[in-house]
Amino acid sequence: MNSSATASTNAGSAGRIEAFDAVDLIHAKRDRGELSTPQIDWLIDAYTRGYVGDEQMAAMTMAIFLNGMTRREIRDLTMAMIDSGERMSFEGLGKPTTDKHSTGGVGDKITLPLMPLVAVFGVAVPQLSGRGLGHTGGTLDKLESIPGWRANLTNEEMIAQLRDVGGVICAAGSGLAPADGKLYALRDITGTVESIPLIASSIMSKKIAEGTKALVLDVKFGSGAFLKNIEQSRELARTMVALGQDAGVATSALLTNMNVPLGLAIGNANEVRESVEVLAGGGPADIVELTITLAREMLALAGKTDVDVEAALTDGRAMDKWRQAIRAQGGDPDAALPVATDTHTVYAAQDGILVQQDALPFGIAAWRLGAGRARKGDPVQHSAGVDLHAKPGDRVAKGQPLFTLSADEPARFPRALESVEGAWRIGDPGEPVLTGGPLIAERISAAD
Structure with missing residues (x-):
């Protein structure tokens, strides 16, 4: 996103930041020391400008991965990454803003019905989203299944849509927390992705820089x-x-269960279809439950508590917002979505209860069918994916369809089938169903 009246640039502060030696800081963190605020400010600024090299920052991220950071260090790291770029502001909208971030999962298309549902109630939803990598799908990839829809908006277009429609789902510009972009790419190739200080500062630097006043985190x-x-x-x-x-x-957070795929669709175009079903008042029960719960949480943080969220799904108001938002970004909400040329269905070999359906293998199957990408920039096949016909706890009969694989290249089916071997099982009535517990496990707030 380019700088405008709604974005202020914080980069270029090198002359005001005290200089340190990168090797000294690596030694300190390697030896379980605590970095000071000026040291962290200098490190992130110097890395963003290229003065600190990738090999030095790789050593630092591994030291952080192994030894952690204090709350103060994580806060300083987050603020330094925010200050590496611009900050958005929505003060001129004249209405509250609220957003949601999910840590990602299999079949997680919640952003699609959630944004228009929350926007119904006069709260602006600036949903800056990303693309998928590996088995987790990307919101922008899903929406690009819709003919004509575009992800890249200018600041002015984004503000206009928030004012006129009430919500937007679009790509985050490179001007927001550019230090995070460099650091994320480095973590991806150095085995340091799972570091909680680095995950937290990565997510929150972008969300705080985005300028929303309220944020709900869906942590899976x-x-x-x-x-x-x-x-x-x-x-x-x-x-x-x-x-x-x-x-x-x-800010608040929900801990949600990703042991089983969310909904029945895993892919891109098929997840858009399922989202539209939810907006039409139908759809799978778990998608509806999580959408409504997150909407209530977002609205409560924005000061809207006396609202009937369920009614907005069933009476067509959320669907109207969806159609408005799709049109505003050049898409045709009535256009046919891509359909794969080939399918392969797996059927139940016996009567019984579906007692197991592990999420990760089904996500990998969709990826192998072409729904995801192995590297940034790879194209995705919008029609590829998996459609589930039963969920854990459902009674199934011999010969009943369990799931269908879709792809434009049938040669992809064998490897996709390999990935789900042992990932699902039909058991006898009364056998425990392996779901890992309820969909929504906990709510976490600042008071906790």
């Missing part, structure tokens, strides 16, 4: 999540909520 745990166990996810959620509160952003 389980098979298909970024962090597998709930303890790690809880720590990440608490860290990010504290960062938001410290920055003056009303």
